[in-house]
Amino acid sequence: MWKNHLKVTLRHMARNKGYTFINVFGLTVGIAVCLLIFMWVNDELSYDRFHAKADRTYRALWEARFGENEWKIPNVPMPLGPTLEREFPEVESVTRFISGGYTMKQGEAFVREQNGVFVDPGFFDVFTVETIAGEPQAGLQQPNTIVLTEEMAQRYFGTENPVGKSIERNDGQLLQVVGIVREFPAQSHLQFDFMVSSDVLEYLKQRRDQWGSATVLTYFTLLPDSDPDLLQQKLLTYVEENVVDEDYAEGNNYTKFPFQALTDIHLGERLDGDVSQSGSMTSVWLFGIIAVFILLLACINFTNLTTARSVIRAQEVAVRKVLGSQRRQLIAQFFTEAVLYIGFGLVLAILLTGLVLPAFNAFSDKQLAMETLLTPRFLLTIVGFGALTTFLTGIIPATILSSFTPARILKDKVATLKGRNWLREGMVVMQFAISAGLIIGTLIVKDQLNFLQEKQLGFDQEHVLVINRATALRNNYAAFKEQLQTLPAVEEVTTAQGVPGDEFDSTVFVPEKPSNYEATSLTYSFVDADFVETMKIDMVEGRDFSVDMLTDSSACLINRSAAAKLGWEDPIGKSLNYGGYDERRIIGVTEDFSFRSLHHEVEPIVLLMTKWRLSKMAVRLRPGNVEEQIATIQAAWKTFAPQAPMEYSFLDQDFQQLYEGETRMAQVFGIFSLLAVFIACLGLFGLAAFLTQQRTKEIGVRKILGASTASLVGLLSKDFLKLVVIALVIASPLAWYLMNAWLEDFAYRIEIQWWVFVLAGILAVGIAFLTVSFQSIKAALTDPVESLRSE
Structure with missing residues (x-):
């Protein structure tokens, strides 16, 4: 039975090459985009989970208010770490460290190594550090020692074993290499090239007992089954009773040290002075939603084209039913077609993903690899993904096509689907509502970025060279x-x-x-x-x-x-x-x-x-x-x-980096908007081609009666353009609401202007008209004699 279904499907695909191409190509692009986005989302959600104690590791923050000034920062006072370890038995281990750099001699040149951490011994108890050579934890307790990552060791010593050798600082001080460790994975909010003991920093010793200075990053692990919320409340009580002076307790003033789970740091709130630029859970949700939308557009294309062509397949269904086929067998046939289309689309999508992944990595600043698709988690995702897509693309066509009445079809020789046109039209509206929403979002994001770039800052940032250190x-x-x-x-x-x-x-x-x-x-x-x-x-x-x-x-x-x-x-x-x-x-x-x-x-x-x-x-x-x-x-x-090498940058470029996230978001919006419009137009093109073909004789009669090419194009296009306008009406308020919420993150922001929606409407209608008019003009220019001869 399944062999017969497969044979019929392949013959049908070969007989209708144009529609097969549109369906497979649309599904390929849609699935490839989804794979890329879900690889990116998976990468974002996996940050810092490689540590053995990640599920019970936390970072202490400093949140306070004094007068009208409020702050929440990752740097906390020096005494907080020892207090956690001494006063609260549920705390297993604590580490304090800061980020910094050294200028070192590499060959005959001096190189500034920016990416270092000055740590205490507890660093190795909190974080999972893989040792390659030497004894890093014990070695750092000796003066003038350093631990290198594998990559930095290769830069300075090549293939030699550097343990026991020395690196010279620019002040002549020699640092003995006591260990080599593996770099943290890219999915870590904390990255470093070398480690040095924090004991070398004299100012840390001076602040040992100062509760008023934001100095170090403090991380700690809890014993299994400990309650971090309960500990946080106990710490707040301790601070209020033993640390806070009267000034910080008056009026609205307060000081506290909330906890942040290690696995929440990357996608948590952005904090001034953090060790790395954080991601955004909003972006994760946004990209995930966009991926679903893109896939939905591809599924709608397939469904629309299949149901529209049902008038051609009606007689096939009628004959099958007369010969004894049951409805479930017909549904199985049409689901077989959906499975085959999805199968081709999925295979081609994986190949396409591999081709564009290097460009996507450069664009998204990631290090994603195709091997990710081979992990059990991702394979399960792909299987579920394929099953869901097959269901979405197969259920409606299978239900509709298997429901035809044989007697009526064989008598009238046509399937009348007037009662079901609303479904096809509704799906076209949904396609262009998604596309229009993305276009509106892209225009608003770009408008806000232009506003930020052009706003007067109160100083002149142009032509200013900033020399650091x-x-x-x-x-x-x-x-x-x-x-x-x-x-x-x-x-x-x-x-x-x-x-x-x-x-x-x-x-x-x-x-x-x-x-x-x-x-x-x-x-x-x-x-x-x-x-x-x-x-x-x-x-x-x-x-x-x-x-x-x-x-x-x-x-x-x-x-x-x-x-x-x-x-x-x-x-x-x-x-x-x-x-x-x-x-x-x-x-x-x-x-x-x-x-x-x-x-x-x-x-x-x-x-x-x-x-x-x-x-x-x-x-x-x-x-x-x-x-x-x-x-x-x-x-x-x-x-x-x-x-010492001169470290410099330009002030205007540094200031623009403050909006790097928004700039990347604008680029993403633009690319996905183009892809959404492309997929929507691909389906609209196929649908217009088929429906125009169905009206070939009507077009021939109208031409003989004197209809102009322009009037025929208008006749064939108006129904589609009406649907696009309805889509705009639906998309505009939703896009306004979502983008207005996004703009609330800015103290200085644009007001969303009416022209954004007009421009988005013009673009959507114009693109749709060009897509449909291609088929309309082709039909209108056909010789009416040929049109009347067509069956």
Whole structure:
């Protein structure tokens, strides 16, 4: 029986090559997109699950409010880790570490190795670290030792065993290699190239008992069957009773240390200062929904074309029934066709996935491999995927085609499906509603990104070269700055603790009375006298810093928002006590400027004048050959800091990286919108071709009676275009609601404009018209004599 079903199906496919191609190609593209997306989703959901204790490992965060300033960050005070280990028996092990880098000598050159971690021995108890050579955990307890990953060891020592050998830092210090470990998989929020003991960092020892300094990352594992929620409540009680002082307990102020599960970090909320850029659960859901939509479009194509062609297959069904075929046998026949189509589509989709996977990896910044499809989990997914697709594509055609009445079909020689046209039309509406929704979403995302790029930030980000780790200049710091100021390519130079786009610190300031607060937390940055001029920040009142004014060493600037927050109409001359020991006199108020991304509103900030060596230099360049300008600055750098490579970036590019997630989302939306429209049009093309073929004689009669080509095209196209318009009406409010929710993540956002929906409508209708009119024009231009001869 099944052999007969298979033979009939293959003959039917061979006899209708055009429709077979449309069905198989549509299913291939739809399934390939779904496979790619589900591989990406699987990768996102697998982060940090390779650790042996992943299910009971947590990270402590610091969440607090002081005055009007709130924060939630991954860095916590030094004493928190020992407190967890000492006071709470359900805590099995704790580790504290920070990320950092070293400049090392590789051959004759000095290389900055950015990706290091300074750890304590507990690191190996919390995380699963695979040792390749040496004894990393024991070795790091000795001074001047280092553990390398396999990749870094190969870069420095080639194929030699590096254990026992040394690497030289740029200060001449030798670090003995005591172990080689395997890199963490790509699916880890924490990545590193080397490990050094945290004991080498003196400032950690100084902060050993300080509960007020955000210093280290703290992770811990619980004993099996321990309740993290109960522990969190016990810790909150402990902190309130033993740590928090009166100021932090007054009014709305609070401080607490919530827990974040290790496996939730990558897809959890984005935290300032995190060790890596997190993913987004919203994106996981969004891409998953898009994958289902794309597959649904391909299934609708198959179903629509099959049911539309049922008028041709009606006599086949009638004859089969007369010869004794039961309805279940007919359903089995049509399900066999669906299985075969899906089988061809699935095989071709896997081949297509392999072809486009390298490009998809480059686009999505992933390292996905086809081997993923061979895992039991994914094979089961594919089988379920194929079964679901077969059911979706087979159930409607099989039910409809097997329901024809033989007597009526053989008498009338035609299957009348007028009562079922609503189903086919409904599926066309669904296709274009999905496509139109994606088009609208793409336009809104792009409009928001353009808004972010064009919005005035309160400073000039163009032509600013940022030199990182300027402290590597050491005693030549001031001389290097003076040298830069003499270069023709340089317009201005400033030094700062941070530039816009960096993470800024905050601390408690006590303002002069009267003010809105006894004390409040404010964001601040140490800068030199040239910061405002170099960044081209406007002054609102008062004056800028001046190197000629010796008293400016104890001065500060505030922005307009800080003045408003403190309640000062005339802030000039008033004082702010920084950290309880440094009295600063306000000499000027700047215009507000965006020192964080536009996800956040402009915040109050205090600029503190200092002559210390600061970590950043910002160099405003004159228009010219950028490569030559950078080469000139690098030559000067080598003169003053020969043992440290110059690390630099451009301010505008750094600021744009703050919207990398949104930019990638816009690209994804665009690509999937194109694919959705393509698949929808593929089905519409086949459907229009078939329905036009059914009206061949009607077209011939109308031409003989004088109908023009334009009128025939309009006649054949209007029904489809009506369905597209209905789809737009359905898609527009849904797209508005979803995109409005997405825009709420931005403090500065566009208002969704009416023209977005009009443009999306024009695009959808235009694409649909071009798709349908191709067949319409072809039919309208056919010789009417040939049309009347057709059967």
